[in-house]
Amino acid sequence: MTRRTDIDVRTVTEAEFPDWNRALNTGFLQPPAVAAEQLEARRRQFVPGRLLGAFDGDRCVATFRSFDQEITAVGGTLLQADAISNVTVTATHRRRGLLTRMMARDLAAAKDRGDVVATLIAAEYPIYGRYGFGPATTMTEWTVDVPRARLDPRWAAPEDGGRIDLVDGEDVRKLGPELHERLRRAQPGAVSRTDLWWQARTGAVNLSALPWTEPCYALYRSADGQVEGLASYRADDHWGDAKQPLNTATVDWLLAVTPDAERALWRYLCSIDWVQTVKSGWRAPDDLLPHLLPDPRAARITTQADWLWVRILDVVRALESRAYEGRGTLVLEVVDRGGPAGGRWRLEAGPDGASCAPTTESAHLVLDVGELATLWLGDESAVRLAALGRVREERAGAARVADALLRTSRRPWCPDMF
Incomplete structure (x- = not known):
């Protein structure tokens, strides 16, 4: 050896x-x-x-x-x-x-x-916590039983006056980047995409060891012609013994910047002839999909797991850069053995902004830098982490204060694998 x-x-x-x-x-x-x-x-x-x-x-x-x-x-x-x-x-x-x-x-x-931070998608859960990373977003995949969903089989077009068109890879490379920019600027946890990302997902280049096969692309335009949604999907070819179609449509990715676009694209995917099952791909855990169906139980969760992991490198900039709906003060003692984020930090935050600075005041909460990352995007509860023994309260009620400051009304989501 x-x-x-x-x-x-x-x-x-x-x-x-x-x-x-x-x-x-x-x-x-x-x-x-x-x-x-x-x-x-x-x-x-x-x-x-x-x-x-x-x-x-x-x-x-x-x-x-x-x-x-x-x-x-x-x-x-x-x-x-x-x-x-x-x-x-x-x-x-x-x-x-x-x-x-x-x-x-x-x-x-x-x-x-x-x-300010480092990011990754962890193939295995136990590896990256020891380097100060914490799971900061969750992903969910649903499998939709289309007949059980009880959607109107007479549906042919969006009810809002918009339209759906099938487009090719060149169209996606032209229209997709601007749409994604609109989405990611409003979606906590979303990350940037390069030109190479769009070329690789549309067959212009092949980074994989596997042969490229072209998917279908569905584009949603609103009634006034604005591009508001785009989905990439594939379908298999599976028929039962009695000559009945049993095909599955699998979504590679779906972007929508309005609820109308999201509703229209899922309705389209669940209306394709011969498709009996739709697999949603990696979605936010509070995605609208199940409740867009008359029977939400038709959308069965088949995967739910941690997704984007974050490692805080600069506590001050990370905490001062995000928005806060509530108002309060927290003194956080961050444990980062040998790393750059360790220390005691006073956070004063409210709807009008935040300030964070080193302090010698007594800590309200003690937590590992990985747990800070888990709380940073608003997906996790400090009260829950305290119950698990992963956050320690030094002042009674501090975990509830942290939740009031840090949690978000919609859960963060990273649409990308990288």
């Missing part, structure tokens, strides 16, 4: 990029060989200094990538984030501290750049 000190963790050069990608594919249980076309597409993600690898001799045995991102705080402020992705450690080199070394290096650089 190679000693830990003999494994070099370093930034990846362009010459090492093919070997890094081979390790990446291996780590995600995909065919190790990387086709030239796929490698060339992935080079568009290559940012010098932001790809890390662990090398045992000349062979890459662990991968790590970060990139610039914006995340929407409660109230609509866009904050600079360090987005982390493509994290793997080859099975032959587990338990040698390689991820710890790569993570420490990346988070230190993010703090130096002035990033």
Whole structure:
């Protein structure tokens, strides 16, 4: 076994990029060989200094990538984030501290750049809490039994005077980015998308090891012609023994900036001939979908889990940047062993703004930096965390004050995997 000190963790050069990608594919249980076309597409993600690898001799045995991102705080402020992705450690080199070394290096650089938070989507729950991350949003997937939903089978078009058109990938690349900008500026937890994101989701480039297959795209325009919704979906071809259709439509993603657009797109998806089942894709846990159906029980939850994880790097900017519906004062003692967020902080917040600064006052609440991240976007309850022993009250009632300040009327949601 190679000693830990003999494994070099370093930034990846362009010459090492093919070997890094081979390790990446291996780590995600995909065919190790990387086709030239796929490698060339992935080079568009290559940012010098932001790809890390662990090398045992000349062979890459662990991968790590970060990139610039914006995340929407409660109230609509866009904050600079360090987005982390493509994290793997080859099975032959587990338990040698390689991820710890790569993570420490990346988070230190993010703090130096002035990033407010770091973000990631965790494939496995237990890994990232030890690096100060906490689950900050939840996702839910519903499976809709279309016949049970009791929708009017005579439906043919939106009742509000809008219309739905099927469009192609080129249309999506033209119209989708502006629509997404409108959505993400109003949705806490949403993150920015690059041009490459839209090209990869419409087949202009293929970053995956799997062949590209084109989905269908449904576009909703309001009665005055404004683009307000867009969905990408696929359907299978499954028929029963008695020649009855049993097809499933699976939503890749659905964006809607108005309730009318959301209602119209789900109604359209549940009205496609031969489709008996609709799988919603990853939605907000308080999505409107079930209650848009005459029988909400027709929408059965098939997946519900943590989604976006956040690591606070700058407590002051994170807490001052978000909006607060209530008014109050909290003194938070944040535990961040060896990290940048530790200390005691006084938060004074209200509808007209917030201030946060270091303090020597006695703490009202004591919590780990990961728990602060879990509370930051408003998805979790401090009272609940206190009952779980993950937050400690030093002043009676402080958890209720935290909930009155931090919780939001609608739950945060990140529509993206990255």
